[in-house]
Amino acid sequence: GITVLGSYNVDLMSRSPHLPAPGETVLGGPFQLGPGGKGCNQATAAARLGCAVRFMTKVGNDSFRELAEKTFRSENFPIEYLLISDKGQTGCALIVVDQEGENSIVVAPGANMDYLQEDMDAIEASVAGSSLLLLQLEISMEANKKAIEVAQAYDIPVLLNPAPYRDFDKSLLKHVTYLTPNETEAESMTGINLRIESDFLEAAKVLYEMGASHVMITLGKKGCYLYSGGQAGELLPGFQVKAVDTAGAGDCFNGAFAAAILAGKSVSEAALQGNAAAALSVTKVGTAPSMPNSTELQAFLEV
Numbered sequence: 056g057i058t059v060l061g062s063y064n065v066d067l068m069s070r071s072p073h074l075p076a077p078g079e080t081v082l083g084g085p086f087q088l089g090p091g092g093k094g095c096n097q098a099t100a101a102a103r104l105g106c107a108v109r110f111m112t113k114v115g116n117d118s119f120r121e122l123a124e125k126t127f128r129s130e131n132f133p134i135e136y137l138l139i140s141d142k143g144q145t146g147c148a149l150i151v152v153d154q155e156g157e158n159s160i161v162v163a164p165g166a167n168m169d170y171l172q173e174d175m176d177a178i179e180a181s182v183a184g185s186s187l188l189l190l191q192l193e194i195s196m197e198a199n200k201k202a203i204e205v206a207q208a209y210d211i212p213v214l215l216n217p218a219p220y221r222d223f224d225k226s227l228l229k230h231v232t233y234l235t236p237n238e239t240e241a242e243s244m245t246g247i248n249l250r251i252e253s254d255f256l257e258a259a260k261v262l263y264e265m266g267a268s269h270v271m272i273t274l275g276k277k278g279c280y281l282y283s284g285g286q287a288g289e290l291l292p293g294f295q296v297k298a299v300d301t302a303g304a305g306d307c308f309n310g311a312f313a314a315a316i317l318a319g320k321s322v323s324e325a326a327l328q329g330n331a332a333a334a335l336s337v338t339k340v341g342t343a344p345s346m347p348n349s350t351e352l353q354a355f356l357e358v
């Protein structure tokens with residue numbers, strides 16, 4: 056199976072006629088509450104595609120803890136990898152979406168940043184028994200570093216989704232097998248503006264030189280660009296669908312890609328599965344709830 060070490064956030068969302076200006080209060084539409092956070096979304100995507108997932112995350116000992124436990128039960132994540140912080144609150148994302156689908160989000164990371172020394176042993180125990188480690192940048196960097204260290208010691212491949220982007224120790228990329236930035240993240244990491252295919256190659260080469268063995272830049276509806284060294288990369292076109300909510304598309308891509316790698320597929324086959332699952336996910340509203348299962352994915356690929 057895989058270990059997904061990452062964030063759990065409760066998404067608190069309301070639709071609004073427009074995004075509130077400073078000092079303004081807007082009467083919005085119905086309120087929605089549900090599981091989210093990049094770690095949870097990616098773990099859910101992988102699990103629904105048949106992958107055995109240890110989702111390791113940390114929440115507060117508050118009323119949202121129960122919601123996390125419910126997600127663990129419904130997605131079959133082993134409960135022993137749910138860490139509880141005595142002090143910190145469960146992470147929350149406060150989301151406002153306007154009529155055009157534009158959003159404003161504040162994430163209060165809470166317990167996601169509260170990894171202690173004793174949690175490092177739990178990370179070691181989980182990662183050491185896995186065949187792939189999947190990480191993002193939405194939790195304590197100390198926790199991510201520890202996980203990468205263990206993966207390296209046990210020769211376990213690492214998939215890093217550098218999102219949401221923040222500055223980090225780039226020497227870690229030497230231990231990253233698969234790196235999956237989206238366009239903005241690739242631009243932040245390389246300083247290269249991504250417009251045409253030659254820009255994708257140039258940026259992917261820079262990231263490859265930094266140490267990642269395979270670079271996949273996700274390109275929204277355009278699909279993804281795969282580079283694994285050499286003269287050229289490969290543009291894998293996206294699947295054409297009617298998009299209703301693209302939030303969580305990148306998370307779905309990462310979870311589905313990881314599940315395919317674990318099932319023994321090649322990198323480009325896995326990227327194709329990532330594109331297909333993510334395309335399906337944008338046809339539904341929500342992040343974790345919009346992740347497709349194997350039956351839905353197979354039906355989609357057979358059409």
Ligand code: ADP
Pocket residue numbers: 218237238272273274275276277278279293294295296298301302303304305306308329330331333334337
């Ligand atoms: P993020 O959600 O992190 O911004 P992207 O926008 O690059 O990431 O989307 C990730 C993946 O989701 C893409 O590589 C593509 O496979 C798929 N995807 C995103 N938007 C669409 C869309 N409108 N139509 C089809 N596939 C999409």
